[in-house]
Amino acid sequence: MKYLEEFRDGEIAQRIAAEIRQITTRPWAIMEVCGGQTHSILRNGIDQLLPPEIELIHGPGCPVCVTPLEMIDKALAIAARPEVTFCSFGDMLRVPGTDRDLFRVKSEGGDVRVVYSPLDAVALARKHPEKQVVFFGIGFETTAPANAMAVHVARREGLRNFSMLVSHVLVPPAIDAIMRSPTNRVQAFLAAGHVCSVMGFWQYPPLATQHRVPIVITGFEPLDVLEGIRRTVRQLEAGDARVENAYERVVTFDGNAPAQALLEEVFAETDRAWRGIGVIPKSGWRLSDAYADYDAEHRFDVRDIRTVESPRCRAGEVLQGSIKPTECEAFGRECTPRAPLGATMVSSEGACAAYFNYGRVVQLERVVSA
Amino acid sequence: MCLAVPGRIAEIFEDHGTRMARLDFGGIHKTVCLAYLPDAVVGDYAIVHVGFAISRIDEASAQETLRHFRELGILEEELGEVADHEYAPPPPCPIPS
Numbered sequence: 001m002k003y004l005e006e007f008r009d010g011e012i013a014q015r016i017a018a019e020i021r022q023i024t025t026r027p028w029a030i031m032e033v034c035g036g037q038t039h040s041i042l043r044n045g046i047d048q049l050l051p052p053e054i055e056l057i058h059g060p061g062c063p064v065c066v067t068p069l070e071m072i073d074k075a076l077a078i079a080a081r082p083e084v085t086f087c088s089f090g091d092m093l094r095v096p097g098t099d100r101d102l103f104r105v106k107s108e109g110g111d112v113r114v115v116y117s118p119l120d121a122v123a124l125a126r127k128h129p130e131k132q133v134v135f136f137g138i139g140f141e142t143t144a145p146a147n148a149m150a151v152h153v154a155r156r157e158g159l160r161n162f163s164m165l166v167s168h169v170l171v172p173p174a175i176d177a178i179m180r181s182p183t184n185r186v187q188a189f190l191a192a193g194h195v196c197s198v199m200g201f202w203q204y205p206p207l208a209t210q211h212r213v214p215i216v217i218t219g220f221e222p223l224d225v226l227e228g229i230r231r232t233v234r235q236l237e238a239g240d241a242r243v244e245n246a247y248e249r250v251v252t253f254d255g256n257a258p259a260q261a262l263l264e265e266v267f268a269e270t271d272r273a274w275r276g277i278g279v280i281p282k283s284g285w286r287l288s289d290a291y292a293d294y295d296a297e298h299r300f301d302v303r304d305i306r307t308v309e310s311p312r313c314r315a316g317e318v319l320q321g322s323i324k325p326t327e328c329e330a331f332g333r334e335c336t337p338r339a340p341l342g343a344t345m346v347s348s349e350g351a352c353a354a355y356f357n358y359g360r361v362v363q364l365e366r367v368v369s370a
Numbered sequence: 371m372c373l374a375v376p377g378r379i380a381e382i383f384e385d386h387g388t389r390m391a392r393l394d395f396g397g398i399h400k401t402v403c404l405a406y407l408p409d410a411v412v413g414d415y416a417i418v419h420v421g422f423a424i425s426r427i428d429e430a431s432a433q434e435t436l437r438h439f440r441e442l443g444i445l446e447e448e449l450g451e452v453a454d455h456e457y458a459p460p461p462p463c464p465i466p467s
Contacts, residue, residue, distance in 0.1 A: 001396035003376040003415060003427055012439045019442060036374075089420065117421020119388070119403055126386075139420075142374070145406055146422040153388060194374050197417060197425035220374075223439055249431035250417055256424055259406045 003249075007221030008044075016226040017049040020233055027053045028236050029185045030229065031178070031321060033171060034192030035062030035349025036220050042358040044222040046229075054233065057185065057321035058354075060174055060277060061192055063139040064091045064347035065319060068273040069309055071167040072097040074302040075136050078165060079105045079112050081300065085128065087121035088136040089143075090114040091347045096340060098308050118150035118164075125154065125162035134296045137164040141195045144168050144285060145259040148266035151287065151294050165296040166287055169272055171195050172203045173283035178320075179211040186321065188236055190218040190228045193247040198263075200255025204243045212241045219247035266291055275343060276316025315342035318351050325352040325360070332356060374417045376427055377402075379410055393418060 032038055038058045041047055047056055060066050076097045079086035086102070093102040093114065106112035111131070115121050118135050125133035137147040147164065154162040171192060178186055191204060196217050208215045214235035218228025228246045235242060245251055265288065272284025287295045313335065314328040325331050325344070335341040337353050344350035348357070377393035382404060384390065391404040393416065403422045404410060416423035 001376070002378070003432060004396075006432075006436055009439075012442070015442055016439070116400075117403065119421060142419050142424070145424060146403070146420045149388075149403060149405060149422065153386070157386070194417065194419065194424070227435075227439070249428045249435060250425045256406050258408060259424060262406075 004221065007219070007223045009223060013044075013046075013049065013222050013226055016223065016230055020054070020226070020230050021051045023230075023237055024051045024053050024233055025237060027055070028187055028233060029055045029057055030188045030190060030232050030236075031057040031059045031186040032190040032218070032225070032228075033059040033061040033175065034190075034195070034220075035059075035065065035347065035351070035354075036194070037190060037192065037218065037225055038062075038351050039349055039354050040220050040222065040225050042354040042360060044225075046222060046225055049226070050229065054229065056229075058318070058324075058351040059178075059189075059321065060274060060319045061140065061171065061195075062319075062344065062347050062349040062351070063143065063169065064095055065315065065343040065350045066169055066274040066277065067092070067095070067138050067167050067343070068275045069098065069307045070273065070305055071138075071165070072101075073305045073307050074297065075165055076100060076102065076105055077302050077305065078134055078296055078300050079110045080108070081132075083132050084300075085111045085113060085124060085131045085133045086136070087113050087115045087118075087124065087133060089138070091349075092136055092138065094340060094346045095343045096310070096346075098306070118146045119153065122150050122153050122157075122159065122162060125159045126157070129161055131161060132299070133162050134300075135162070135164045137166040137168065140169055140171060140192070141198045141263075142192075144263055144267065145198055145256070148259075148262045151266055151291050152262060154294060155291065163294050163296040163299045164287065166267075166285065167272070168267065168285035169274060170283050170285065171199075172207060173280050174274070175204075175207055175215075176211075177277075177280045177283070179207070179213060181320070183322065186213070188214040188232045189216070190225070190232060191215050191243075193217055193219040193224070193251055196245075196247070196251045196255065198256050198259050200253050200260075201243055201245065201251065202253055202255075208241050208243050214241050215243045217243070217245045217247050217251050219250065274319070276319045310341045313342035315344040315352070318344050325355040328352070374419045374424075376415050377418055377423075379404070379412050379414050379416060379423075382410075382412060391423065393423070 267285035
């Protein structure tokens with residue numbers, strides 16, 4: 001396929017990796033923010049192509065993983081109501097809530113549906129005026145334009161039976177929070193290319209300057225990821241702390257203007273709890289006051305939710321990069337993608353699932369061919 | 371859900387007042403919302419997230435990046451680095467082709 005195969009060339013990958021080995025003189029810890037990149041790194045063995053000095057810390061950029069437990073429990077409560085058709089991206093159905101997941105609600109008779117696009121949920125609301133159609137609007141800046149458009153279209157058409165349970169999270173405040181943490185080890189970031197395709201990267205230069213940290217906008221194909229790492233290492237070795245765009249075919253400085261305009265209209269900044277991490281100020285979006293009528297949290301009374309996390313799950317430490325998935329005692333034993341204890345084992349973008357699916361079940365010896 | 375893929379815009383149309391398109395992902399066709407790419411035309415390639423085209427792929431930049439990747443190798447050969455890292459026999463490539 002065009003724009004895929006060219007960026008998966010094994011020989012060029014070896015050459016970029018060779019250059020990374022050549023320019024690396026000391027240990028560096030680089031965080032790839034996005035779970036999609038974690039997936040690409042493990043699937044393509046990029047971690048094993050790097051010199052031992054380069055450590056990749058897997059970031060919190062998995063929307064399924066960081067959606068707070070309280071929000072999952074609210075989704076479960078709403079989805080179980082008889083008048084509700086609950087629509088979600090497929091990844092969310094197996095995420096464990098306090099005592100069950102959306103699959104369980106479905107098996108117990110709840111009308112839970114997987115949709116590809118939030119507009120599919122709007123179409124269901126159009127078709128079934130007798131049902132309350134609720135969409136679970138989660139994700140980063142990548143899914144936000146889709147969710148914003150769904151609410152916007154519902155309001156334009158006066159679809160009073162559509163609402164959204166919103167739990168959006170944002171990348172720049174997370175980078176800021178990671179750099180402010182007293183235990184932080186991250187020295188550079190691969191920024192998520194597709195988040196930047198929407199938002200541009202005008203938000204990042206102040207972060208790079210303030211925290212003296214290189215930030216390289218990086219794509220998802222193996223050569224894109226390797227090139228992002230190469231440019232990051234080059235900056236680290238030179239003592240630079242700039243924002244660089246290594247994903248120019250997709251990302252511009254300004255981003256997608258029509259998408260940002262609608263996001264501004266539909267959403268408003270809010271403090272957001274990240275599962276496993278805690279509350280990060282102004283790190284999320286909720287529906288703006290103009291769209292408050294479409295907020296499922298207002299439409300359905302879900303205030304009395306009591307949440308309890310599994311004491312055996314260490315997803316919070318994985319999400320903050322303080323342990324690797326294989327260091328968790330439950331990994332691959334009582335916690336697997338078929339029976340996950342935590343959300344990081346559910347989504348293909350979750351670090352635990354990626355480690356499990358791509359054979360990092362035991363800590364592999366690093367392959368150094370230099 | 372962030373694992374977006376590039377597709378080619380095959381057809382543009384309207385549905386309930388919203389700009390939509392049919393995209394060709396290497397033979398698989400899907401309907402996506404094109405409202406966020408008002409200037410995109412049939413034949414353009416776009417990155418799609420959860421049913422929404424959010425970014426047009428810039429052909430010139432893609433070619434430039436590929437040219438740069440190839441040059442990386444050439445530069446190495448000129449510096450004699452490849453000889454030091456001679457891949458003979460080549461290690462098994464972890465990147466699926």
